[in-house]
Amino acid sequence: MNSAAHAINMKSKPKATGKRAIREANERLIMEAAEQEFAQTGFKGATTEAIARRAGVPKANLHYYFSTKADLYNRVIEDVCGHWLAAAEPFDKTDDPRTALRGYITAKMDQARMRPYGSRVWAMEVICGAPVINSYLHTVLKPWYEKRTAQVNTWIRAGKMNPVDPQALFFMIWATTQHYADFGPQISVLNDDQILSEGQFIRATDQVCQIILTGVGLKP
Amino acid sequence: MNSAAHAINMKSKPKATGKRAIREANERLIMEAAEQEFAQTGFKGATTEAIARRAGVPKANLHYYFSTKADLYNRVIEDVCGHWLAAAEPFDKTDDPRTALRGYITAKMDQARMRPYGSRVWAMEVICGAPVINSYLHTVLKPWYEKRTAQVNTWIRAGKMNPVDPQALFFMIWATTQHYADFGPQISVLNDDQILSEGQFIRATDQVCQIILTGVGLKP
DNA sequence: GTCTATAACCGGATAGAC
DNA sequence: GTCTATCCGGTTATAGAC
Numbered sequence: 001m002n003s004a005a006h007a008i009n010m011k012s013k014p015k016a017t018g019k020r021a022i023r024e025a026n027e028r029l030i031m032e033a034a035e036q037e038f039a040q041t042g043f044k045g046a047t048t049e050a051i052a053r054r055a056g057v058p059k060a061n062l063h064y065y066f067s068t069k070a071d072l073y074n075r076v077i078e079d080v081c082g083h084w085l086a087a088a089e090p091f092d093k094t095d096d097p098r099t100a101l102r103g104y105i106t107a108k109m110d111q112a113r114m115r116p117y118g119s120r121v122w123a124m125e126v127i128c129g130a131p132v133i134n135s136y137l138h139t140v141l142k143p144w145y146e147k148r149t150a151q152v153n154t155w156i157r158a159g160k161m162n163p164v165d166p167q168a169l170f171f172m173i174w175a176t177t178q179h180y181a182d183f184g185p186q187i188s189v190l191n192d193d194q195i196l197s198e199g200q201f202i203r204a205t206d207q208v209c210q211i212i213l214t215g216v217g218l219k220p
Numbered sequence: 221m222n223s224a225a226h227a228i229n230m231k232s233k234p235k236a237t238g239k240r241a242i243r244e245a246n247e248r249l250i251m252e253a254a255e256q257e258f259a260q261t262g263f264k265g266a267t268t269e270a271i272a273r274r275a276g277v278p279k280a281n282l283h284y285y286f287s288t289k290a291d292l293y294n295r296v297i298e299d300v301c302g303h304w305l306a307a308a309e310p311f312d313k314t315d316d317p318r319t320a321l322r323g324y325i326t327a328k329m330d331q332a333r334m335r336p337y338g339s340r341v342w343a344m345e346v347i348c349g350a351p352v353i354n355s356y357l358h359t360v361l362k363p364w365y366e367k368r369t370a371q372v373n374t375w376i377r378a379g380k381m382n383p384v385d386p387q388a389l390f391f392m393i394w395a396t397t398q399h400y401a402d403f404g405p406q407i408s409v410l411n412d413d414q415i416l417s418e419g420q421f422i423r424a425t426d427q428v429c430q431i432i433l434t435g436v437g438l439k440p
Numbered sequence: 441g442t443c444t445a446t447a448a449c450c451g452g453a454t455a456g457a458c
Numbered sequence: 459g460t461c462t463a464t465c466c467g468g469t470t471a472t473a474g475a476c
Contacts, residue, residue, distance in 0.1 A: 215435030
């Protein structure tokens with residue numbers, strides 16, 4: 001019914017990039033709106049009409065670009081997954097535990113600040129049993145996790161850091177950094193009904209690094 | 221259809237406490253079912269029919285005990301809030317930071333293990349903007365938080381622990397302990413598709429205490 | 441590609457017999 | 459207090475004109 005094929009295969013004269021550009025722009029618009037709606041009301045609570053309204057398009061157009069609500073949700077989740085991996089990247093660039101952990105925590109905190117809705121969609125998906133991202137957890141997250149825990153164990157055996165359970169360490173990093181995105185509404189209440197400023201976020205990042213690095217026997 | 225209550229309430233004249241006992245038993249049954257359904261699909265995703273089915277009562281009976289779905293949700297949330305406070309109690313019993321933090325973290329981890337669905341309902345409520353518990357956050361959580369952060373600052377000024385930001389410390393404790401409940405599905409995947417055993421939970425509790433206490437300059 | 445109108449469906453809530 | 463049948467509002471998805 002839609003399909004890139006249709007967009008590509010045009011007879012008259014729209015420029016080569018015309019329809020494709022329209023599609024990409026509208027898909028992006030709709031996905032951004034969907035990310036916010038899904039984050040604020042859950043998959044079932046979000047309505048295609050509210051998403052369309054937020055995106056500034058008629059509801060029928062949303063269904064023109066994404067055949068079903070579930071399809072749209074999947075696309076949003078995939079996008080968040082890609083983003084999630086990007087935050088993990090700094091961890092690959094060094095073999096020094098202090099640098100690696102600081103870089104990783106900082107990247108995750110930046111992500112929490114810059115894209116809180118994506119983090120919330122991910123959180124709700126996992127809380128609800130991860131029906132959609134289950135295969136992703138097995139094929140992507142688990143291998144990543146096993147490689148990283150092995151790396152931490154190597155550092156421990158080399159005496160570079162305290163003998164802590166890598167599982168507990170990674171769970172703590174994930175939980176703490178994502179808390180700043182996921183529990184934003186609660187944090188705001190405790191911050192005199194103001195969302196954390198950039199300065200407060202930077203300070204929080206520094207504190208998280210300090211406690212965790214000190215906690216595993218590294219210099220903060 | 222089934223229900224212990226029905227078996228208890230035999231034919232003629234129920235004792236003075238008969239109806240009240242029936243009501244309490246059925247309300248408890250329905251609320252437990254609701255806690256699971258709300259946790260697994262969110263407020264909008266949970267259907268009164270699924271809750272009733274899980275509780276083993278007809279849907280009309282659910283509406284007899286709880287006039288609306290929102291009313292039922294409120295009751296579940298209130299119950300979870302009470303439980304949440306109970307976990308905070310150990311923090312009140314001592315003025316030694318090591319004992320207080322260990323006790324608090326342990327209580328929160330026990331809660332994550334024993335009542336994961338309650339934690340998940342709370343998490344989804346906060347993620348979605350805390351529309352229902354907003355006043356609770358202001359009237360209960362915020363005073364608690366301010367009292368506790370002041371206490372931590374007192375310990376810091378007395379040189380009993382490192383000068384960390386109490387906000388970062390409490391967020392880390394909340395995030396990490398609740399992660400074991402909220403992100404259970406993800407944790408299971410990383411644990412070879414098995415939920416954490418009691419032994420693993422105890423070990424995790426110990427590790428969390430070790431990293432955090434060491435992180436703030438206390439003996440674990 | 442865009443948009444209005446509507447079909448088809450589902451879920452919350454209730455009526456009223458037992 | 460229990461339960462079946464039903465109403466009604468709201469949501470997804472589509473038909474069909476532009």
